[in-house]
Amino acid sequence: MARILALDFGTKRTGVAVTDELKLIASGLTTVDTKELMQFLKDYFRKxxxxxxxxxxxxxxxxxASQSEVYIQSFLEEFAKQFPTMPVKREDERFxxxxxxxxxxxxxxxxxxRQNKALVDEISATIILQNYLYNV
Structure with missing residues (x-):
């Protein structure tokens, strides 16, 4: 069975969360320097x-749309080139x-x-994933 991965994309850091194989539980995975995100995803998708x-x-x-949507769209264009068969869904991340x-x-x-912004990003990605699972 396959997992669902969620990203809380940021210009500096991106929070990453993932489900278990049954897609029941969302857990924070890590926070990645956004410059290294594509390589992280390549490695993760291989494993x-x-x-x-x-x-x-x-x-x-x-x-x-917020101002950061421009950066996300740029990322999504590159993501589609790198991983053309990987479906992407969007989930409202307000609050x-x-x-x-x-x-x-x-x-x-x-x-x-609590001042650890990387942890905030990872938890935010987990909340995005939980919301997605709840709304499916």
Missing amino acids: EKVELVVVGEPKQKDGT TSKMAFQTMIDSGLKKKQ
């Missing part, structure tokens, strides 16, 4: 069977960073640990 990639879709409160930060507080992480 693991992935049937779908879910990419966060940042929107303003009014539902219009995921705030939800990730609240998750960190609720889990008892100390203030110093």
Whole structure:
């Protein structure tokens, strides 16, 4: 069985989350320097069977695309060239960073640990993936 992988794309770092093979549980995988994201994906797809990639879709409160969508579209064009057979779905990622930060507080992480932006990105990717699984 194959997994679903989710990305919380950022210009500096990208949070990555993945499901188990039964596609029941979303777990944070890692945070990758965005410059190294394509190579990370190539390596990961070689090791693991992935049937779908879910990419966060940042929107303003009014539902219009956020400014970072330009960078995501550029990434998606390159992704389609590198992995032409890999399907991509988009998932609204509004408020995921705030939800990730609240998750960190609720889990008892100390203030110093909550300042780890890479962890916020990884948790955000997990929330994006959980939302996708819930809405399917």
